[in-house]
Amino acid sequence: MADCIFCKIAAREVPGHIVFENDRFIAMLDIKPVNPGHILIIPKDHVEVVFAMDDARYAEAFAIAKALSAPLQRATAAKRIGLAVEGFGVDHAHVHLIPLHGPHELNPDRAKEASPEDLAAMAENIIQERTRSL
Ligand SMILES: [Zn+2]
Structure with missing residues (x-):
């Protein structure tokens, strides 16, 4: 979709x-x-909400979440990895995978902007942990 971020x-x-x-x-x-x-x-492919994906895509989205959970946990030293679907932010299906360090953290009100430098460093860290688990 042309105007979809x-x-x-x-x-x-x-x-x-x-x-x-x-x-x-x-x-x-x-x-x-x-x-x-x-x-x-x-x-x-542009799909508005997670539940509009066909069964194969839907299953793959959650298989990817599973595959990323261990590298993400190692990269962030999180106690648990949370999974959430809301879909209010952008009208293009997305599944949230969120490192958690304690209960009640799975809360969109906690979201705050990260610096490009911090995001780049975190992405590098996760990619390295992914590579390590292959
Ligand atoms: Zn889109």
């Missing part, structure tokens, strides 16, 4: 801190993380 990032027209990519999905850091390391898993 997630479509533009998936098409590499707009930069994003991408930590995973295949033919169908990207995973990138949220620029306003609930906690540092907050990842968004996004289908490359």
Whole structure:
């Protein structure tokens, strides 16, 4: 979709801190993380909400979440990795994967903007942990 920011990032027209990519999905850091390391898993094709994806894409989105959870946990020393779907921010399906250090942190009110330097360093860290787990 022409005016969709997630479509533009998936098409590499707009930069994003991408930590995973295949033919169908990207995973990138949220620029306003609930906690540092907050990842968004996004289908490359424009679909408005997660539940509008076909079953194969839906299953793959959550398989990617699972695959990223261990590297993300190592990269952030989080106690748990939280998973959430809301969809109010951008009308393009996305699954949140959020490092958690304690209860009640899975809360969008906690989101605050991260610096490009911090995002780049975190992305590098997650990518390194991903590579290590292959
Ligand atoms: Zn889109």
